[in-house]
Amino acid sequence: xxxxxxxxxxxxxxxxTRLLDDEKYRLVDMNMVEPFTIEDKGHxxxxxxxxxxxQLFSIRxxxxxxxxxxxxxxxxxxxxFGYFGPVVRDYATVHQAGVELYRPSxxxxxxxxxxxxxxxxxxxAQSFHSxxxxxxxxxxxxxxxxxxxxxxxxLVHEKNLxxxxxxxxxxxxxxxxxxxxxxxxxxxxxxxxxxxxIMRFIARLRETLEKYGMKFMLDLSFRSPQSYYNxxxxxAFLDHDHPLLSGGxxxxxxxxxxxxxxxxxxx
Amino acid sequence: MITVALTKGRLFKxxxxxxxxxxxxxYSTALEGETRSLYTIVNDVKFIFAKGPDVPTYVESGVADxxxxxxxxxxxxxxxxxxxxxxxxxxxxxxxxxxxxxESFGVIATKYTNIAKAHFKNKKQDISLIHxxxxxELAPLLGLSDGIVDIVQTGxxxxxxxxxxxxxxxxIHARLIANxxxxxxxxxxxxxxxxxxxxxx
Numbered sequence: 001x002x003x004x005x006x007x008x009x010x011x012x013x014x015x016x017t018r019l020l021d022d023e024k025y026r027l028v029d030m031n032m033v034e035p036f037t038i039e040d041k042g043h044x045x046x047x048x049x050x051x052x053x054x055q056l057f058s059i060r061x062x063x064x065x066x067x068x069x070x071x072x073x074x075x076x077x078x079x080x081f082g083y084f085g086p087v088v089r090d091y092a093t094v095h096q097a098g099v100e101l102y103r104p105s106x107x108x109x110x111x112x113x114x115x116x117x118x119x120x121x122x123x124x125a126q127s128f129h130s131x132x133x134x135x136x137x138x139x140x141x142x143x144x145x146x147x148x149x150x151x152x153x154x155l156v157h158e159k160n161l162x163x164x165x166x167x168x169x170x171x172x173x174x175x176x177x178x179x180x181x182x183x184x185x186x187x188x189x190x191x192x193x194x195x196x197x198i199m200r201f202i203a204r205l206r207e208t209l210e211k212y213g214m215k216f217m218l219d220l221s222f223r224s225p226q227s228y229y230n231x232x233x234x235x236a237f238l239d240h241d242h243p244l245l246s247g248g249x250x251x252x253x254x255x256x257x258x259x260x261x262x263x264x265x266x267x
Numbered sequence: 268m269i270t271v272a273l274t275k276g277r278l279f280k281x282x283x284x285x286x287x288x289x290x291x292x293x294y295s296t297a298l299e300g301e302t303r304s305l306y307t308i309v310n311d312v313k314f315i316f317a318k319g320p321d322v323p324t325y326v327e328s329g330v331a332d333x334x335x336x337x338x339x340x341x342x343x344x345x346x347x348x349x350x351x352x353x354x355x356x357x358x359x360x361x362x363x364x365x366x367x368x369x370e371s372f373g374v375i376a377t378k379y380t381n382i383a384k385a386h387f388k389n390k391k392q393d394i395s396l397i398h399x400x401x402x403x404e405l406a407p408l409l410g411l412s413d414g415i416v417d418i419v420q421t422g423x424x425x426x427x428x429x430x431x432x433x434x435x436x437x438x439i440h441a442r443l444i445a446n447x448x449x450x451x452x453x454x455x456x457x458x459x460x461x462x463x464x465x466x467x468x
Contacts, residue, residue, distance in 0.1 A: 130452060179468075182451060182454055183454060221349065222451075237451070237452050241449050
């Protein structure tokens, strides 16, 4: 069983990195020990930190951060990067694979998401069951349109329906939206903000993914466990309780997609 | 099938009563007979019985899709869960209690150190905390602390031990919590159950 898993993981790595090479992504292989600043700890609480010669270092805990640090320190002649390799979180090693796109257009983001879904469905003959999406800025639109208190933000993030009902009333559009089934939320948001750039992008994504026959859900409470994502964010699930693909916008001009090889249900 | 984590303490009896009052006898009748089991299945819902503080751990991991837990537990420790709804039972509150005529509180004994710490910090009151796992009423009686922070339901336990409430800290209610992933992947079953028990109309 263990041998089989190791072999399947390596086969995945080979097929995936070949795909990225064909699609003109720059493949990166970086040192696992990297410079670290204490300010990073908030975003990467599970990172293991060490000190040498009065400089802090961490063991790589997240490829997105590693690549971002690299891109901030060195001039890059390419915008699309791909990786496969281990990261260490809370003393456990897990394998990550994924891509980072710097300054991508919406078309390029959609192409990359499509490329990942198509790779999994073709190579592994597995169907995606569902995708959940959100953009934190959608809540800003509601807060601004209805003049809501900033405290509402926390209640929406934890999907605290009873408190939202108490504060907003049962007829308020934001309460009506959040108490609806998540698969119905997209139509309700479209009733108010269909012409906004965020919903136009989500509509294009939905159209792009139609061929996969998966359930498409938008939920204003849906957020990344990684706090650095600050715009559009998604998770795609096989018929499994952990997402296989997750990704989104960070740093205002970058987009990452990661393949969950540990418990995404693929290997 | 969805899995719902329950605790077999006071909240469980309140939940059974709530289901009886809301025409959900199919659940309450089946659950009432399960006083010694670790889990039971009713229709398409698997109920597991855990220790109260463990309910959010089961839900956070996804072993359970939903859970019913006191707000004291998820206020004392953070969990990465959806905190969906207050339920109309399990009401009680946190209080500061001590022997009558206690003039100041320098040392507080409690099982809920994070809640006590936040409360006194908010009041800019410098105190020392002693963590106890239970029977905290003993601490002021034996001189271990000046007072306690504990859950008060009827006040009879305090009264029986000669203690009085000095200050109410916060209300406590039963809450329905949900896993952040299966809320989407099992959407239909979860919304069906939430509607059935009256969390969503």
